[in-house]
Every structure is written in structure tokens, then in C-alpha cells.
Amino acid sequence: MLPGTILYILLIYILPIGIIAKLGASVANKAAAQLLNFPMWVSVIIHLGLLYATLHIWSDINAYRVLILRLTLVAIMLTVSLNVINGYMGEFSCSHPGFMALGAYVTSVFTVFLFVDDKVFGDALLQPTLGPFLFPIALIFGGIVAALGALIVAIPSFRTRGDYLAIISLAFTFIVKSLIENLEFVGGPRGLGSQPDWANLPTVFIWTILCIWIINNFVRSTLGKALNAVRDDEMAANAMTVNTRNTKMTAFLFSAFWAGVAGGLFAHVLRYVNPGTFSLQKLAEVLAMVYFGGLNSVIGSMVGAVGFNLLSEALRPLEIYKWIIIPVMLILVMIFRPTGLIAFKELDIKSIIKPKQKDEKVEIEHAVASR
């Protein structure tokens, strides 16, 4: 079974991608060099456009691919935002499923209440055509409610350092879960369905890019770097004018906000949520993606989320053995790279979009030779 799976992945994915990458490299590099003449945002938008086009074409083949792709993008948002707390700030938070649940339910109630004829919430109040325009507001609203939830966790747990946050945040996840299970108007343990289908691929893609962009901006600013200072030596940070408590609170709320937005998208991708989704298994999944990808690194989290999701899809033919191989891989990563695959590395957009070094050298050599 195992050789067959590996062969399949090799033939269908790795080999063609490798060949195309090899053949396309020089053309792509030349094109990228051309783009350097334009302002950076033009270049970034073209790159993102190409990325989106590729994903769109790849996923167009069947609905399953679209679903997996959207869930992977949501996972990227979750992982990057959790990395702000567990990586950049160095605390251990277990409340991401809780924030996600808050975001998912608040957004769902918002959209179902306003735009869908529902047994519980009654007729749609607004025209469904308005929906896609109000969807961002619903998501942001979900994020804000998640951030308010984070405030409840943050106030008692950031008085001191230590394991308190882990314990309180774990409790928070369970409280949110059982709260939703007991709220009859959102369906209790049966869950809430019939969300409108607005979280299509472009929407999720744009939100993911937005999330990565904003978080990356934040952690690269001196205000965001204060998180690292607090993590490495809080006393020194305090003595260097850093308001440590505020810094921690802000980052925690910020992270929760994005978890809430990701939860809202998650609910609209599946078009059904139930409280059971946001339990320990979800927590383990998010934590695994963060620690697999790499602490203190936005790019590491992206790699972690995509890698983890791809792996679990690619190994699907192995059925039950998948759940032996993936944990073993995680353990290996922890042994050989205790901070994750790509830890402590900044996401530098400039270095990603510029032509790769090797070709630059070749070009310079050509230029020198032609003289």
C-alpha cells in the first residue's frame, strides 16, 4: 500500500511539478526581473494573481479540491494567528478553537438571520443580493466577538507569566463549546446549518492574503518586535520603556480576531457548524501545524499549515496508517528541529518576488563576458 501511494504522489504531483519548475525557471526569472522596474505593489499583485489563477485552475477539476483548498487557506489563517501567541510572544495558548467557534457562530447567526429563510430565525430580512457585500462585515463582527472573548482570557492570565494562560485558555475552549451546546437557538449539539455559500475560493483567498499581510506587517514593526522582547526577557523589555502588559494584551486580542475571522470563513466553507468541531482535536491540529511549520515565523506557519494539510490528503490512500505516519513525522521534526521546520525567519516579500540569486549571477557573468 505504501509504495503504491508514494509512486502515485511521485507520478501525479512531484514529477510534473519538478519538470515544469525546471523548464520554467529561467523564463520566470526573466519575467520577475522585468517586474522589478515597476513599483513593488504591482509586482506583488501580479504574483498573487498568478498564484490565484494556478489554484483556481487546479481546483476547478472537482468540488473536493475546492473544498480542500479553501480549508487549507483557513488553516493558514489559524496557524499564522496562533503563531503570534505561541511563537512570537512565547506563551502557550490553547484557546484558538474557542475563538474560532465564537467567530463561526457569530458570523453564521449574522448571515442566517439576515439573509436566509430559516425555521428558527424567520424570513430573510435583507435581499440576498446584498449578502456578499455585507459578508466582510459579518466576518469582522465575528472576529471582534472572538477578540472580546480573548479579553476575558487575557485579563486574569497576563498578570503573571507561566502556565496560567495555557490552563485558562484550555478552560475557555471547553466553556465556549459547552455554552454553544446548550444554546438551543443555534441548534445546540446538532449544529447550525444552511449558511449562504459566500465563502468561495476568491473570498477565502483574499481574506487569507489580507490576514498574512497584516500579521506580517505587525510582527515586523518595532511595536510587534516588542513581543519578542517580552518573550526573551520581560524585565529588560520593561526597563526599555516597553509596556509589556499592553503589548501582550494587544497581541492576544489581535490573534483572537483572526481566529474569529478564520472561524467565520470555516463555517461558510462547510456551510454547517457544530460545537463538536471545536474541541481538543481541532486544538491538536492547529498546534501541530504551528510547531511543525516553525515558531516565530509567518512563512513557517504557512508552510506548516499547507504541509500538514497536503500531507494528510496525500496520505489518504493509506487509510488508518496515515495516523501513524503523520505523528511519526511530527515527532521526527520535533527531534531534529525542535522549533519547527522554518523557525525564526521573516517573511520578506521583496526577496520572494525578486528573481532568484543564481540567475542573477549568471546574468551578471554574461554581461561581464559580453563586454
Added chain:
Amino acid sequence: MPLLHVKNMTHYFGGLRAVHNYNLGIEPGQIMGLIGPNGAGKTTIFNLITGIYSPTEGNILLDGNNIIGLQPYQIAAMGLGRTFQNLQLWRHMTVLEHVKMARYSKITYGLIGAFFGTPKRHREEAEIEERAYSLLELVGVQHLAGQIVTNLPYGALRRVEMARALATEPKVLFLDEPTAGMNPEELIQMMQIIRGVHKELGLAIFLIEHRMKFVMELCHYVQTLVFGKVIAEGTPDEIQNNPKVIEAYLGKETVT
């Protein structure tokens, strides 16, 4: 009116009296030394003034403002920079990031700037960076700006800490054993740096030190602390010949 004025400060750790009736007045531009045997309470005094502990009794005025009860970051932002006895650097950050970080309280672009990378933020970060480089140059480590601090030799780390403290724009700079663990050559360099900083920025310096040579050459005024009490104060020459100080350090001469 002195720049930093401490009046009758007393502090207890439980039943232990760590600091007793401590008085201090630092004038602008003055270099004040604090000496004393191990465990005398020198670092405790630093921690009390910089707000890490709150004194049991007494008043501390910085530039005429009472700073008791304020958080350390507020006191630091008011103009009280410090270094630590056993280097407290951020081990995953570069030298440049250390110095930039100390400008935290002066940043005005706020969260909006941090999230969306506004032009204001880029301008401000560039300004901070330029300043950071000039401070690194002042202490002579500008060539290490891009290095992660864990890769650097000890002497350089002391300088980085100094540059970081200077970046908070202190009126009074607290140096907690700036030459601990240094060899004689590094010691002389450190002395030159402190002199240079003092001359260039004209700030008042309050330093704890064990090496007499260093204290005698740099300080304008010296206090000797034994068991939380100041037993002698005066100019370096007076202190050097004070029998009480000699006794505290070397013990009583027994006449046989």
C-alpha cells in the same frame, strides 16, 4: 534641586531590611558611584529607583516628579535608562533590533501603522534606525548591527546593552557593574566609552562598580554602602582614605 532626588528610602524584604534610610542627589552631568561589598544592597537600590520594586518608605523624585508607584516602563520613558549586572539581552533579536526596541515609548505610528504599514510608519522606522546606528557607532559596535546577540563576544554585549539604554533617551543612566567579567583591556575601552557617552550626551550617570581604579578615575562623587546603609560618601579621594571604608572592605586591623 537635583535631577534625581531620593529621600529617606527604606526597603524591607519580609523582615530583612535591605536598604536603610538611603539618600541620593544626582545633579545633571554628574557621575555618581556606588560601591560596597557583595550583598550590600547596591542592585536593590537600582531596582527600587527604576521601579522594579516599590520602596517600603521614602520618596523618589525625578526632575521634580514623584516616580514611586509607577511601572518600570513609565519610569524608563521619563528618562531613567539602565543596564543590568548580568546582561539581560533578548536572545533571538539582532543588535539593531535591540536598540530600536528601546525607542518603543517614542513611537507614534500606533497599531494602525503597525498593521497596515503606512508611510508614516516607514518614515518613523527609518528615523529610529538611523538613530540606532548613530548610538551603535558611539559605543563602537555598528559593524555588528545585523548579528543575533547570542553570537557575540561578552565585551560587545556590554556595549550593546549600553547603546540600548541610551536609546531610551535617559536623563540619568544607571550602569550596574559595567565592567563585570572584563579583562583589563576591555576595562579601559569601557572607561573610554563611558567618558565618551558622558561628554557627547551630557547625561548624569549613576554606576555600581567593584573596581576601585575605575571608580576613582570616573566618578565625581562616591557613596559606600554596607548592609543597606551608606557609611561614607564624598569625592573619590576622601573615600579612598576613609577608615570606615577600608574596614568594610578589608576588615579591622587587629593590634597585637
